[in-house]
Every structure is written in C-alpha cells, then in structure tokens.
Amino acid sequence: MQQENKIFPGRISVIQRKLADLKIHGLIFLNIINIRYLSGFTGSDGVLIICPDRSFLLVDGRYTTQAALEVQNIPVIEYKDKVEGIIQAIKDLGLKHIGFEAVSMSVDMYNQLTQRLDDEVLINIGDDLKFLRAYKDETEITLMKKAAAISSAAIAALIRDIKPGCTERELALQLELHARRAGADQLAFEAIVAAGENSALPHAQPTDRKIKAGDFIVIDFGVKYKGYCSDETCTFAFGQLTDQQKNAYQIVKQAHDDAIAAIRTNVTASTVDHCARSVLGEKYGQYFPHGTGHGVGLEVHEAPRLAPNSQDVLEAQMVVTVEPGLYIPGLWGIRIEDTVLVKENSCEIFTKMDKQLLIIN
Amino acid sequence: MQQENKIFPGRISVIQRKLADLKIHGLIFLNIINIRYLSGFTGSDGVLIICPDRSFLLVDGRYTTQAALEVQNIPVIEYKDKVEGIIQAIKDLGLKHIGFEAVSMSVDMYNQLTQRLDDEVLINIGDDLKFLRAYKDETEITLMKKAAAISSAAIAALIRDIKPGCTERELALQLELHARRAGADQLAFEAIVAAGENSALPHAQPTDRKIKAGDFIVIDFGVKYKGYCSDETCTFAFGQLTDQQKNAYQIVKQAHDDAIAAIRTNVTASTVDHCARSVLGEKYGQYFPHGTGHGVGLEVHEAPRLAPNSQDVLEAQMVVTVEPGLYIPGLWGIRIEDTVLVKENSCEIFTKMDKQLLIIN
Numbered sequence: 001m002q003q004e005n006k007i008f009p010g011r012i013s014v015i016q017r018k019l020a021d022l023k024i025h026g027l028i029f030l031n032i033i034n035i036r037y038l039s040g041f042t043g044s045d046g047v048l049i050i051c052p053d054r055s056f057l058l059v060d061g062r063y064t065t066q067a068a069l070e071v072q073n074i075p076v077i078e079y080k081d082k083v084e085g086i087i088q089a090i091k092d093l094g095l096k097h098i099g100f101e102a103v104s105m106s107v108d109m110y111n112q113l114t115q116r117l118d119d120e121v122l123i124n125i126g127d128d129l130k131f132l133r134a135y136k137d138e139t140e141i142t143l144m145k146k147a148a149a150i151s152s153a154a155i156a157a158l159i160r161d162i163k164p165g166c167t168e169r170e171l172a173l174q175l176e177l178h179a180r181r182a183g184a185d186q187l188a189f190e191a192i193v194a195a196g197e198n199s200a201l202p203h204a205q206p207t208d209r210k211i212k213a214g215d216f217i218v219i220d221f222g223v224k225y226k227g228y229c230s231d232e233t234c235t236f237a238f239g240q241l242t243d244q245q246k247n248a249y250q251i252v253k254q255a256h257d258d259a260i261a262a263i264r265t266n267v268t269a270s271t272v273d274h275c276a277r278s279v280l281g282e283k284y285g286q287y288f289p290h291g292t293g294h295g296v297g298l299e300v301h302e303a304p305r306l307a308p309n310s311q312d313v314l315e316a317q318m319v320v321t322v323e324p325g326l327y328i329p330g331l332w333g334i335r336i337e338d339t340v341l342v343k344e345n346s347c348e349i350f351t352k353m354d355k356q357l358l359i360i361n
Numbered sequence: 362m363q364q365e366n367k368i369f370p371g372r373i374s375v376i377q378r379k380l381a382d383l384k385i386h387g388l389i390f391l392n393i394i395n396i397r398y399l400s401g402f403t404g405s406d407g408v409l410i411i412c413p414d415r416s417f418l419l420v421d422g423r424y425t426t427q428a429a430l431e432v433q434n435i436p437v438i439e440y441k442d443k444v445e446g447i448i449q450a451i452k453d454l455g456l457k458h459i460g461f462e463a464v465s466m467s468v469d470m471y472n473q474l475t476q477r478l479d480d481e482v483l484i485n486i487g488d489d490l491k492f493l494r495a496y497k498d499e500t501e502i503t504l505m506k507k508a509a510a511i512s513s514a515a516i517a518a519l520i521r522d523i524k525p526g527c528t529e530r531e532l533a534l535q536l537e538l539h540a541r542r543a544g545a546d547q548l549a550f551e552a553i554v555a556a557g558e559n560s561a562l563p564h565a566q567p568t569d570r571k572i573k574a575g576d577f578i579v580i581d582f583g584v585k586y587k588g589y590c591s592d593e594t595c596t597f598a599f600g601q602l603t604d605q606q607k608n609a610y611q612i613v614k615q616a617h618d619d620a621i622a623a624i625r626t627n628v629t630a631s632t633v634d635h636c637a638r639s640v641l642g643e644k645y646g647q648y649f650p651h652g653t654g655h656g657v658g659l660e661v662h663e664a665p666r667l668a669p670n671s672q673d674v675l676e677a678q679m680v681v682t683v684e685p686g687l688y689i690p691g692l693w694g695i696r697i698e699d700t701v702l703v704k705e706n707s708c709e710i711f712t713k714m715d716k717q718l719l720i721i722n
Binding site: 043062063107110124176180181205329 | 403404405421422423424425426427430439441442461463464465466467468469471472485534537538541542546547551561562563564565566650651670688690
C-alpha cells in the first residue's frame, strides 16, 4: 500500500502541472477509468475534480464507504445528483475556467452543466490527455505481465480440453475457469472461441457449434488482474488443414512477426500497421478488415491505435497489441495476437503462447 | 427467426413515426444497446440511421460479415472512420435536419460532426426516447423470465457450496459456473459475493475473505440470456445472527415487500421508493444510500429509475428491480432484490428465490 500511496499523488501532480499550460483553474474527469488511474477508486461511477492545490472525488451513496477505503489523500464527497454535485463543487471551489475531456462528456451532460453555471466556463481540453495512461510505469508493467501470464496459462491448459464434438461455448467456459483459478479477477472481455466458419467473424461470440476436423479455432482471450488487462489470440488447427489454410496461417504469422520486428520507440503506428498489411499483399489484404493493434492497460482498448490512418507514434513504455488477421467469409479465419511493451530499440512480448502453427489431433 | 424478422421492422416503424413529430429527416443512433434493440446487431460498435422510408447500419470492418448475418431488412455499410462514415451517409441520403440522442453522443463526436457538415443541422431530441426500451413485449418478457430462472437456480445451487472457510471469490466463481452451465450467455455484471464487513459495501467486489459464523452474505447476481439481463440479490445468514441483525433483516424485508405491493400501472417511481424508505424510518434511513430500484432489459440498469427524486411513472410492461438495503459501515449489510414486471393492478415477480431469512449452518 505504501507504494500505491505514492503512485496516485504522482499522477495527480502530472495533471496539476498541466493546468497552468491549459489556462484552467480545474479539470473535471468523468471517465471512470481515468478516475481509477488517478485516484485508485474502483467504483463504476463518480467525478474527479483536480485543482492546482487540491482535488475532490465525488461519488453517489453506493460508493461513499468504498471510496473512503480506496482513496487516500483526496477527500470524498457524496452527491445525490451528479450534475448538482459537480455544480456545487465548482461553486464551492470558486473555479471559473474548468477543463473537461470532450470524449468523456455527453452532449446532455454538457448542456445540463452549462445551463446551471453563471460566469464559470467549461473549456474543452481536446485530446491533450489522450496519452494520459499510455506510458506504463513499473508497477503497471508488473501487473500486466501477471495478467498476460494468467491468460496464456489458461489458453495452454485449454489445449488439453479440445476434443472432437466439444462446443465453442464449453471451451469458452473452460478457458474462463482455468483463468479464474489461476488468479484472474475477471475477464477483460467475453472470450472469443470461434471454430470453422465462425472463425471468419473477427468478433464472434461462442456458440453451440461443435469442433471438427479441419477447423481453425480462433481463441481471443484476456483477463483483468488488479484492474489491468491482457489480450492474446491464438489460432489452432484441429486435425488436418488444406494447403491453402496452412499457407494462409504462415502469411498471417509473417505479418505478425514483421510488425513486431518493426516496433521500437519513435516508429509511427501506421508504419507498424503497414508492416503487417504489406505481407498480406493484394491477394489477402482485402480479408484483413481491422487495424493491426491497439494500446492495452486498465482498458483492453486504449491509446495508441495501430491502423493505416493512425497519427499516433509509438514510444517507450507503451503497451500495444499486434494482431493481424485474415477472414474468408463463410469459410474460416485466422488471427495471431501478442501484447508487447515498446522499448527503445525493440519490444518485449508479454504474452506467452508460441505462435507457430499448432495442430491438435 | 420469422418472429424476429417482424420484431425489428416494428421497432424501426415506431421511430419512423416519431420523425415527423420531431421535425427531423433522420435520426442517428450511437448507443449500441439501442442499435441492438432496433436492428438485432450484437456488435460492440456501430451507427444506425433511421429515415422515414429507409434505414442504414454503419459498422467497421470487424463487423461487416456479422452484421450482414444478424440484420435483415437494413443495408449494412462498412466505414473506415466512424465520423467520415456518418458524414458520408448524411450527404448521400440528403438529410438536412438530423436528430441525435444527447445522452449517447460525446461532445467530441458532436464537434467533429458539426465541423464537417455544411447546411445540415444536428438536432438534440432531448429525452424523447428515454423510454424506448422500457416497455417489454412478449418476446422480451419470455427471455427475461428465462434469464431470471437461470440466475435464481444458480443462487439456489450455490447455497449447498457455502461452507465455513470458503472465500467470497470461490463462491463467486462457483455461482458463475452454475449459471453458465444452466445456459447463461454471460454475466450481466460481475457477481457481488460480500460477507461480514464487506457486505456493508453496496458494490463490493469478491475478495479472499473467508466465510465465518455470524456473517451476512450478500449475493447480487445477474446473467444475460440472448442479450436480456436478470438482477437479483439475496442476503443469507451464515450461522447465528445477533438480534439486531435479525431485526434489521426483517425491516429490509418489509421495505422490499411494501415497495413490491405498491407497484402497479400509473404509480410514480418515487412513491414506490418512498414505500421502501419509510419502513426504514429515521433510525435506518441514513444507512440506505441508494435508490430502491431501476429498469432492467438489454441493460442491467435502464429507465425507469426508482428513487426519491425520480420523475418517472411506472406503467404496465415495464420491468424493474426492487432492492432496498441497509449497510452499517465496517460491520455488515443487507440487500434484498427482486425483478418484477409491472401490471395493471400489481406486479409479477420474475426472480425465484424466496426472500425469507435463510440461515445456513
């Protein structure tokens, strides 16, 4: 706990130093993940207001006791109504120019707040905090490695459970069991276990379809460990594949390997995406309909974004996925994904499963 | 599937009839749950545009194949960039006055869209669609009864697993297993299993705390079945309770029963809340820090809201929770929750667990 006690004030200080640059007297956070990152509060709703010399966490009555236990150094104030709570705090603090994150405030909330303000002004700080959580510190990296180890171990254990006739849904449940027993707090997202023609859907949901010979089985899985997410995808073969399937796997594997080889500090995210995409070439590029990867942390999808039109630049301490795929509608699909830590001249792979083609018989 | 084919066009028609009233040429939906309700698309991101004589579903490349499989009657258009996709659709359709739901659009999205529009205007339709999903049809009621039956059966099965020394976390995992094996698609929310002093936190997360004599064990649990949520809370006693604990349980039970007895069409939500709150009285009211209930459906929390300051009125076909609680910080807590269908002169309870005090030994 002592270490944690230092982390949150340090993060708050980063924001406080920004306030002068932004010419604002305070900053309102509505994004609950940012609130967790800055304060340690793990509830599902609340408001954090950071001023140059003090901060306040506003919560509803469900969370008053919990917030007081979780959050040191920041006073917790209970509100009955969220809008009224924010207005009251702005008035009590005498804030005039108040910043907010436009991606995290609804038009409705904005309208309700501005209607109740007098000479106070809400100021959209744009994407100034887009990379707030993108650079992971040592504590975060330790937790993310643990999350990755748990989910990789669960996938490894699942391989022994895959038998002809078992269903996607049964395997997804088994996978979750392995992960929860290994210490996962919860899933980072509902597990994807997609076999045969279902593997052609990048975001398939597990069904009662039974595993059979010739299937690709795409398993996209992640857990949360103390709030931090893992994200890994393996594509296994069940029984014999066609030559076309084997060839396609090797192409996706090469795309994955080339993208990972390109990662280092100061490389653009679009360059990494291009490394993967160019391996797929004209023939297969049309069957790769999503970006090559995304940041991971307290959220399973966060900044930066690895895609053709991304303006982001990778830098040391960022943690991102690399997950090229190839999906032939109605037939089969392949995706290969690792989560990596960007370093100065390379990257470190957190996820543990080997990505050579594994044929389960 | 034939039945479903009729449901979605019927729901779209309801929106189309509203367009003239609202003096708009089209309505943009960004809330993915509303999109699922109106179209049947189950992906995690997309945009639905409804016009008087046609509609369009916009998705990114991850969902093109899935959307085409799930959505009949509405053309699916793939976008590379969400904002550009919406702008393109507005231009192609020649829409001038375009409505949107202010609670579901971020200030950032609003700014990006308006910057790219010419003489087209975005019109905030306010809370005109607040109750869009509040009135459940027969198909929805059937699915919600099934979801409630699954989660109640899982809680009933869990009672046999509760032994001295087992942890909250183990019980939460066991509860999920029972539910998944009984047919749950996924959890509606992370299960709350909170014992002893942890039960004093209304939104506790399961820990490694072991169950021991004298504990209240609060179990707040819900599953999703074909998208629809259940929500039920039981508070069990493990071993002997103090007289104060027993008395408090009976008071919460009475609050729960009185609120349920008050439910019928045309009663205000605040009246139902008051029925529960007045039983707790001056002595215990301060320990009941949340509303008495909320609507349930495709989301576990949706309209209406049963709370002191709610302006909502209950009407037939709404499905709501009734969940008074009492939490003594640092000591123990109690919550008793059922999910009910509002009827003309009463309500029908979906959840199945009896709410008499159960003492597990």
